Amino acid sequence: MLAKILNSSSSFNGVSYNTKKTEKDLGELMKVENFGYLQNVPNLMPEEYKNYLKAYSSINSEVKEKQFHAMISCTGREYDKQELTKIADAYMKEMGYSQNPYMVIFHKDTDNNHVHLVSSRIQPNGLKIPDSLEYLKSASAIQKIMRTDIKHDTAETIKRAFAFNVSSLPQFKLLLEQRGFRTSSDESKIILRKYDSIQGEIPMHEVNKKIGQYNPDKKRIAQVRKIVAKYKKSNSSEIRPVYEPSRTKELKQVGYTSDLADKLKRVGLDIVFHGKNDLPPHGYTIIDNKESVVFKGGEIMPLKEFIKQGEFQKIDTHVIKVDSYKEQEAVNNIFADKDFEVSLSQIPKEKLHEISAYLKSAIYEFGSINEGLNFHKLEIHTHAGSLYVMDKDNGYLLDVKRVTSEKEFSILANNEGLLQQKENDSKSIQKDYSNFSELEPQESSSLLEAIEGFDLNISDDVDDSQIHGRNRRREKKARINTR
Secondary structure, eight states: OEEEEOOOOSSOHHHHHTTOOOSTTSEEEEEEESOGGGTTOSSOOHHHHHHHHHHHHTTOSSOSOOEEEEEEEOSTTSSOHHHHHHHHHHHHHHHTOTTSOEEEEEEOSSSSOEEEEEEESBOTTSOBOOOTTHHHHHHHHHHHHHTOOHHHHHHHHHHHHHTSBOSSHHHHHHHHHTTTOEEEEOSSEEEEEETTEEEEEEEHHHHHHHHHTOOOOHHHHHHHHHHHHHHHTTSOOOOEEEEEOOSSSSOEEEEEEOHHHHHHHHTTEEEEEEOOTTSOOSEEEEEETTTTEEEEHHHHSOHHHHTTTTOTTOOSOSEEEESSHHHHHHHHHHTTTSOOEEEEOOOOHHHHHHHHHHHHHHHHSSSSHHHHHHHTTEEEEEETTEEEEEETTTTEEEEGGGGSOHHHHHHHHHHTTOOOOOGGGGGGSOTTTSSGGGSOHHHHHHHHHHHHSOOTTOOOOSOOOOOOOOOOSSOOOOOOOOO
């Protein structure tokens, strides 16, 4: 069980973070505690919870970053949502937040079930909850709740590492790092750190002895090759970055993954890619948990075959869908060097609404627009003085003006280095829903309300694959509750 404190903010963006994905059954609001008049009101919008937290926290004007945002994660599906919620309650009590308004949101869209907790750092008496050595306090709290001992965990991790067949020091250290330890070494020992403290040491002569006993298992290598080849046929090997939250406004890239890697993990093969941020991996390692052996990726399959050379950052589809000749012309120019087909057909109105919501999220909900675009799998391209948005998941390409306001278009144009064009031309676009702003007034109003706040029964992850704790670039106006 792992507890991790995420970033603070002044706008309680942790509430928004947990309400972004529109795919169903990815998360659920499990508990709302100490929210006063909102406590038993169903189906509230995120802005209403955020406004309450802001108003509650305003009694202390000296503290700027008033949000408390944490995550508690288990291994796999070891604990269900009800069990994790009980653990979250106990954790908030240990951390001193049980009397504050807080919410618990369950996530299951990663390999590990986990919950997010969002609260205020301000106590009911107006004082800030002490946060000195907060990380150590958090680690102690979860250990107390789970009745675990870090020293025992360290000993078990070392014992597990020595049970593996490894051929190098980096492979041995990787086994330790996969369990959450940071390692450093010299000629005499490996030092293990966790929770900002040294938790153990391993004599180097014992590690070298283990490495010297390495015996390549050719039979198992052949088996793993067959397993990889089998799942490679039905799972994409396209590489995508993996992020984890940090206490800064920007997310931190911690590695790479792919659909193929995720599938192999479920059958006991952990894939660890090696490379610098924003660059394709230069190698990979396979941890075979079933047979307790670590393989160099090249022993199984060359990297260029495992991830398909040139597939990194390419468009997810070979068919690009458009519904106007203007956009078809843009496709032919923007992607002239790629192998693709153009499908000319009417783009569903709900898809326009969805892309519009994702663009708003990218602009307002992330530390940077590019970060938001990457998370929602959108790409912005320029052609002939216009901006086009590509939905990489579904292959749609749209003129950005169709799904944004003038203000949002200007923000995106500035982000892309494109001088804002005069908007007079947009007024003449036909009312066939090719201009999103010309939806029927009633439709537009209800849609904008939906975009302003998603249903709290749906949640988003970082991890959760990929993304906790983003800050708004600016605050939206609160929606007035007319209930």
